Amino acid sequence: MDGEAAVINGFFTFRVFLVGAILLAYPRISRKGLMFGTYLGERHSEGASAGKLMRSWDIGCAVVMGVSLLIGWGISLSGQPIRGNLTGTAVLLLLSPALYVWTYRKARRQVPPTVARQAKQASASLEVDESPGDHFAAVALVVCLLVALGSAAHATLSFEALPDRIPTLANLVGLGDEVADKSIITVLLVPTFNLVLSPFFALMALLIARAKRSLRGGSGGRSAEAQVAFRRAYSHLWSGFALFVCLLLTVTSLAMISVARGETGRSSGIVLVCISVAMILYAGFSLFRLMKRFGQGGSRLEIGSAEAPLTGALADNARWILGVMYVDRTDSSLMVESRFGLGYTFNFGNPVAIALNAVYLSAILGLVVLTLLEFGVL
Amino acid sequence: MLTITIDRDLGDAVYAQVARQMRQLVASGALRPGTPIPSVRQLARDLGVSLNTIARAYRLLEAEGFLVIRDRAGVTVAAPAAEVDDAARDALLDELRVIVARLRQAGVSSDELLRMASAEVGPGIGARKGAR
Structure with a gap:
């Protein structure tokens, strides 16, 4: 592998790991009660089924990263580093949303019936919003x-x-x-x-x-x-x-x-x-x-x-x-x-x-x- | 931090819910005269309702003397009127009579009614009653 190919592959690998890290972090920074774009309720989002959902997301992220790297590096090692980089990135960009939609659908099936009631309510602060920033x-x-x-x-x-x-x-x-x-x-x-x-x-x-x-x-x-x-x-x-x-x-x-x-x-x-x-x-x-x-x-x-x-x-x-x-x-x-x-x-x-x-x-x-x-x- | 909550499943219109909660907050002293409150736009945005809904609630509260709405200074809680408006007092007294009658019908005794009134108006009621 020449120097240029090594740089291209290095950037590609970094990109895959960066996207993977962001995907793994996103569900962990959400407001409590929300999972994968779905409101499950504060109690339910910490239950066993929600934990299972999170584990399946983590495994899915690892699979997406692995497949992207395998395809990208495979093509690159056959002598086409740029094509390998682009194909691997395209696979990453296609599989990540697919994984999200798949997990989102699983989360929607877990929504308890009580949640619909809360959506009818809304709270607002009576303090004047100074709009900081x-x-x-x-x-x-x-x-x-x-x-x-x-x-x-x-x-x-x-x-x-x-x-x-x-x-x-x-x-x-x-x-x-x-x-x-x-x-x-x-x-x-x-x-x-x-x-x-x-x-x-x-x-x-x-x-x-x-x-x-x-x-x-x-x-x-x-x-x-x-x-x-x-x-x-x-x-x-x-x-x-x-x-x-x-x-x-x-x-x-x-x-x-x-x-x-x-x-x-x-x-x-x-x-x-x-x-x-x-x-x-x-x-x-x-x-x-x-x-x-x-x-x-x-x-x-x-x-x-x-x-x-x-x-x-x-x-x-x-x-x-x-x-x-x-x-x-x-x-x-x-x-x-x-x-x-x-x-x-x-x-x-x-x-x-x-x-x-x-x-x-x-x-x-x-x-x-x-x-x-x-x-x-x- | 003071908050208000609306519920679209309740029979009351949203503007009426907003107005009722604000009246209660003013009556309880939680919202003091001169306190700035959110603009129509801000409250509508935070509650996820249309601007007209909040504007209607604010207009109602302004007409009832609870709010002062100025274009640039924003919306503030109104101070109680310095002089008694006889017409307004008579109209409200009629409403009070209806409420008292409803409370009596609901089985509330006179003593309990006085206690409730005393709690709502505050410690000053006893002094004024004694003076008369």
Whole structure:
């Protein structure tokens, strides 16, 4: 195996173990009573049948990881490391949701009849929600918009001064790896992605800071505090990530223009690598901290009130498609806590949520298609 | 932390449940005059109901003098009126008579009624009664 193949296989193996670790962790950070996107009730979720469900999930995760590694490495050792990497990753991406759906269906069969009653109830705190994280998210949104617009303006103003062929991908030493004909699309590609991506991440942070609080019934005080703490930390994570993405894409655009003009030496490539590494470390450590310290929705801080039953959206099995997609037309909230995994999800019964997702997906899809057309891939 | 809970399986409309619990919290002193309470949007979001439902409950409570709703300052618990509104007092007295009659029909004795009233109004009732 040559050096390149070893690096590819190393990254592939790391990816499989990372996804496997996340899959194993997700059911363990859920709010008490929830298992695999299903509300089983606080008591039932700690019973013998729930334990059996968890064991079958663990075994399933091990099987998914094993099969992905076997297929990936098998193809790689036959002399095609890239194909092995892609096939193994595809197997991982296909088998993981299949395992989830299989476990979700088993969990649904365990739902006790008493659970439906709780879903009819909902509790809310009468303390004014200060939406912690709101200010940072609002600042991040404004900064991302202004910087991305500035970057687009800079690229537009530099257009005339650029040569006929411009770099579209800078390498580690700050030189153009790929070049393409100069056009409005190639010059404005990175700033446009910046304009679409970073404000969206900041907007997500803002929406998360205002997401619905799902309290437990009775004296849900500790539950509310736990959620507010989690929501603030999660909103901050998205705000910081938005700023990192904005910085990375802005520096990329500036570097590409400088390289095209023949002005930049090695520094821009190193700066880009540093920003990328810092962004990955920031996201990785923040997610790890959220899981370990808070748990999903602050589940790890709920001690003392976790025995009280969940109410409302989280307890209502009828409002969730496969336990991951929340649809409730009578609910005015835009974002609710996810039942499986970390974070929040949209209420797809709210027309604003549907419109927001449609606009964002159209923008991303349009940009990708435009890029592929420009570079002759389509 | 004060919470309110709605139950869609109850016969009462959701707005009526919200209004009733808020009245009880004001009456018990848990919600003091001037205390800010969540906006219509926030409470609707947390309870998972439409904005109209909470807006209706808040309008009702505002009309009854329990809440003060200002656009920018938000929603706060209203202070008791400085002067007695005779018309309002007469209307409420009629309601009180009906409630007292219903309690009597339910078998509640006069002594028990007085004890209940005393507990609801607080220690000041004895002093006022004695003064008369």
